[in-house]
Amino acid sequence: MANKLNMRDRYKLMTRLGWETSYQPMDKVFPYDSYEGIKIKDWDAWEDPFRMTMDAYWKYQGEKEKKLYAIMDAFSQSNGHLNISDARYVNALKLFLQGVSPLEYQAHRGFARQGRHFTGEGARVACQMQSLDELRHVQTQIHGMSHFNKYFDGFHDFAHWHDRVWYLSVPKSFFDDANTAGPFEFMVAIGFSFEYVLTNLLFVPFMSGAAYNGDMSTVSFGFSAQSDEARHMTLGLEAIRFMLEQHEDNVPIVQRWIDKWLWRGYKVLSLVSAMMDYMLPESPMSWKEAWEVYFEQNGGALFNDLARYGITVPDYAEICTKEKEHLSHQVWGILYNHTAAAAIHTWMPDDAKMNWLSEKYPDTFDKYYRPRFEYWRDQAENGNRYYSQTLPLVCQTCQIPMGFTEPDDPTQISYRVSEYNGDKYHFCSDPCKAIFDFEPEKYCHAWMPPQQIFQGNCGGEGLPAVLEHYKFNLGADNMDYVGSPDEANWNLWKGLNGSVSGDVKAS
Amino acid sequence: MTYEVTIEPTGEILEVEEGQNILDAALRSGVYLPHACGHGLCATCKVDVLDGEVDFGDASPFALMDMERDEGKCLACTATPMSDLVIEADIEFDEDARSIPVRDFVAEVVRIEEFSPRIRGIFLKTEGDTIDFQAGQYINLYVPGVERPRAFSIASTPDDSDPLELNVCLVPGGEATTWLHESLEVGAVLKFSGPYGRFYTRVSKPEPFLFLAGGSGLSSPKSMILELLGAGERRPITLVYGARDQQDLYYRELFEGLDERHENFRYVPVLSAEPDDSDWEGMRGFVHDAASEIFDGRFEGMKAYMCGPPPMIDACINTLMKGRLFERDMYMENFFDQSSAQDRVKSPLFKTI
Numbered sequence: 001m002a003n004k005l006n007m008r009d010r011y012k013l014m015t016r017l018g019w020e021t022s023y024q025p026m027d028k029v030f031p032y033d034s035y036e037g038i039k040i041k042d043w044d045a046w047e048d049p050f051r052m053t054m055d056a057y058w059k060y061q062g063e064k065e066k067k068l069y070a071i072m073d074a075f076s077q078s079n080g081h082l083n084i085s086d087a088r089y090v091n092a093l094k095l096f097l098q099g100v101s102p103l104e105y106q107a108h109r110g111f112a113r114q115g116r117h118f119t120g121e122g123a124r125v126a127c128q129m130q131s132l133d134e135l136r137h138v139q140t141q142i143h144g145m146s147h148f149n150k151y152f153d154g155f156h157d158f159a160h161w162h163d164r165v166w167y168l169s170v171p172k173s174f175f176d177d178a179n180t181a182g183p184f185e186f187m188v189a190i191g192f193s194f195e196y197v198l199t200n201l202l203f204v205p206f207m208s209g210a211a212y213n214g215d216m217s218t219v220s221f222g223f224s225a226q227s228d229e230a231r232h233m234t235l236g237l238e239a240i241r242f243m244l245e246q247h248e249d250n251v252p253i254v255q256r257w258i259d260k261w262l263w264r265g266y267k268v269l270s271l272v273s274a275m276m277d278y279m280l281p282e283s284p285m286s287w288k289e290a291w292e293v294y295f296e297q298n299g300g301a302l303f304n305d306l307a308r309y310g311i312t313v314p315d316y317a318e319i320c321t322k323e324k325e326h327l328s329h330q331v332w333g334i335l336y337n338h339t340a341a342a343a344i345h346t347w348m349p350d351d352a353k354m355n356w357l358s359e360k361y362p363d364t365f366d367k368y369y370r371p372r373f374e375y376w377r378d379q380a381e382n383g384n385r386y387y388s389q390t391l392p393l394v395c396q397t398c399q400i401p402m403g404f405t406e407p408d409d410p411t412q413i414s415y416r417v418s419e420y421n422g423d424k425y426h427f428c429s430d431p432c433k434a435i436f437d438f439e440p441e442k443y444c445h446a447w448m449p450p451q452q453i454f455q456g457n458c459g460g461e462g463l464p465a466v467l468e469h470y471k472f473n474l475g476a477d478n479m480d481y482v483g484s485p486d487e488a489n490w491n492l493w494k495g496l497n498g499s500v501s502g503d504v505k506a507s
Numbered sequence: 508m509t510y511e512v513t514i515e516p517t518g519e520i521l522e523v524e525e526g527q528n529i530l531d532a533a534l535r536s537g538v539y540l541p542h543a544c545g546h547g548l549c550a551t552c553k554v555d556v557l558d559g560e561v562d563f564g565d566a567s568p569f570a571l572m573d574m575e576r577d578e579g580k581c582l583a584c585t586a587t588p589m590s591d592l593v594i595e596a597d598i599e600f601d602e603d604a605r606s607i608p609v610r611d612f613v614a615e616v617v618r619i620e621e622f623s624p625r626i627r628g629i630f631l632k633t634e635g636d637t638i639d640f641q642a643g644q645y646i647n648l649y650v651p652g653v654e655r656p657r658a659f660s661i662a663s664t665p666d667d668s669d670p671l672e673l674n675v676c677l678v679p680g681g682e683a684t685t686w687l688h689e690s691l692e693v694g695a696v697l698k699f700s701g702p703y704g705r706f707y708t709r710v711s712k713p714e715p716f717l718f719l720a721g722g723s724g725l726s727s728p729k730s731m732i733l734e735l736l737g738a739g740e741r742r743p744i745t746l747v748y749g750a751r752d753q754q755d756l757y758y759r760e761l762f763e764g765l766d767e768r769h770e771n772f773r774y775v776p777v778l779s780a781e782p783d784d785s786d787w788e789g790m791r792g793f794v795h796d797a798a799s800e801i802f803d804g805r806f807e808g809m810k811a812y813m814c815g816p817p818p819m820i821d822a823c824i825n826t827l828m829k830g831r832l833f834e835r836d837m838y839m840e841n842f843f844d845q846s847s848a849q850d851r852v853k854s855p856l857f858k859t860i
Contacts, residue, residue, distance in 0.1 A: 051597050
């Protein structure tokens with residue numbers, strides 16, 4: 001009589017479907033997992049983090065989907081958008097849909113590719129499953145936010161924007177960099193640095209931000225995704241452990257990738273810092289607090305363990321520690337100045353919010369940022385809302401406008417320059433410059449939004465032509481929240497002061 | 508009220524308190540179940556309930572769906588037993604592990620030996636059956652006047668455990684060890700329970716054995732090495748034993764004798780505080796440095812067994828990992844008690860070290 005297989009054996013039979021190829025040598029069938037210099041002695045030492053078989057995967061994810069869509073439908077049918085704290089909150093969702101959801105899709109593609117290219121079948125299966133998760137995430141996000149698209153501006157052409165609009169080139173170029181790397185670097189970039197070390201700094205602000213601001217649809221998505229995230233985090237960690245244990249020559253390569261990708265991820269998250277501190281009417285925690293908990297404490301515990309493998313905390317961690325006092329304010333300033341060319345609204349915080357910022361940033365907000373922001377607010381109230389009409393200089397690596405200050409001098413903008421093949425390239429920081437200098441050929445061709453506009457590749461001369469190329473609804477998608485159709489609609493729906501009669505939805 | 512939870516496929520049995528979740532009870536007993544978030548959100552710790560009733564607890568409906576609840580699955584991190592249970596978890600069947608039920612024993616102290624100024628040998632003759640155990644395991648000894656039992660590794664071999672030998676190192680300020688050193692006399696009757704622990708030799712695996720021990724951490728290696736050599740083990744066995752000085756170096760003759768008689772056994776005593784001008788000709792310094800020196804810093808392809816003070820273990824782990832030996836080939840003595848699972852800082856990367 002055949003005994004029922006135990007979980008471990010059953011799992012093995014359901015996932016170890018590879019074989020030694022005989023028509024072609026293995027290294028020709030899997031040509032991409034050796035050129036990066038990572039040495040693998042024994043793929044069988046790969047420990048599967050997911051412990052899930054495909055048949056179970058489809059069943060569970062299908063069930064999860066049903067549950068999630070039921071909640072989203074209920075949210076729509078009960079006009080859930082009217083229960084959020086304030087229409088300003090919706091800008092956090094716009095930023096998410098424009099900047100983050102397309103990254104989920106990029107992650108889907110990236111993991112699908114690694115799911116083909118690793119020689120080890122365990123790694124391939126894990127990547128394939130994560131690839132499907134990521135596709136599910138982007139779909140549910142688009143579906144969830146389609147409800148907001150019916151009532152608010154700034155959602156309608158998110159995919160078109162992601163590939164064109166200047167501030168979205170920050171997340172886009174980040175993922176393009178990862179997807180054009182080899183399979184092992186991709187695992188460090190996305191699987192480890194982004195999904196493991198930095199994911200809480202992305203997800204917690206958005207999901208707890210949603211909870212604090214009454215957006216139960218997004219909260220449900222968060223729970224649904226979280227049941228996948230733990231698997232993704234474990235995969236990233238296993239990938240790192242596997243590389244480090246397989247061969248000592250891998251250690252310096254992995255260290256360099258960790259250094260590069262934690263910095264790249266950190267710069268992308270600077271958009272999240274502004275979202276957390278400025279876009280959320282009700283803030284669960286400040287960027288600085290989140291950085292301390294999720295990077296300094298949790299990341300610190302991780303690096304203590306990694307130290308046993310000879311991996312050290314990136315040298316620039318000190319820069320992040322200094323910048324945590326400044327980052328969100330400086331990014332919000334950049335977005336505020338360039339919001340004529342952005343599909344989000346910005347605004348100057350009211351007194352209550354400024355006081356909250358003073359409390360959260362006692363050493364910097366009142367000294368450096370409150371006076372500036374109060375001045376801008378006065379100007380706006382007097383009819384002089386300033387919109388920059390020029391294009392900023394953008395960092396060649398992270399593609400963020402060069403508005404960050406020197407780590408030790410918050411009154412001095414930080415500029416770095418490298419020369420390569422007779423051309424000058426500009427950087428916002430030492431780590432961004434170092435990343436370029438190590439691989440200049442990869443970044444010298446980067447698609448830089450200001451340069452592309454000046455070269456006439458973005459619809460023509462002048463802001464209106466560019467914005468038309470972007471497919472913005474001018475005066476609706478962009479500009480200050482104050483005076484926007486979003487604001488007028490919200491006031492109308494909620495019966496607040498300043499409401500005007502009739503539906504003023506722009507598009 | 509406690510429930511008995513049997514974990515398949517290993518057959519290990521846990522006592523789970525009323526209201527205690529299965530994961531917590533398992534970790535406290537030294538049984539590793541895969542887990543991650545620890546509060547019902549990620550589903551990493553999903554297990555099959557083969558028999559019995561559970562309260563699913565605060566498991567997220569996305570992590571444990573209704574149909575799974577109907578199919579008899581639960582999340583070990585939130586589920587509490589409502590009856591005795593049999594669960595199946597995704598754990599490796601370890602052919603070297605024997606599942607020996609824990610029992611209570613009463614024993615008389617028949618002999619006390621002063622091995623060194625700080626280490627005392629206590630020999631216990633149990634009433635009735637002697638304890639069945641695997642070399643490397645420990646017992647919980649009840650010390651009169653001390654509330655909780657204390658863990659001591661067994662220094663005898665399983666086939667020569669009457670009397671049962673314990674080596675007790677005097678811990679400055681330690682309630683139990685002070686009593687055992689100062690007040691215990693031959694003829695005293697003590698209670699203990701056991702065997703406990705997942706520290707035993709992986710004889711079915713092909714790798715040679717490296718024992719790294721310090722202080723009274725010699726008990727388990729003594730039992731394990733004597734058993735291995737007694738069974739005719741031919742693979743290389745190395746014992747690096749660290750002590751402060753020659754006075755502290757107990758069982759020296761025993762291991763030197765074994766070293767002489769067995770070609771595959773090597774005994775390397777290393778002293779950390781021996782006076783510079785003494786007659787000591789052996790190695791000086793710490794266990795991890797000595798190990799590194801004799802193996803040229805390379806440990807790939809071995810299995811390492813470690814017991815001793817935590818700083819020694821920590822230094823050894825670093826040295827072994829630097830020499831390319833990783834968690835799956837390291838074993839160490841962990842004493843589990845009711846508080847340990849909670850107090851331990853959870854490592855994101857390692858399961859046991």
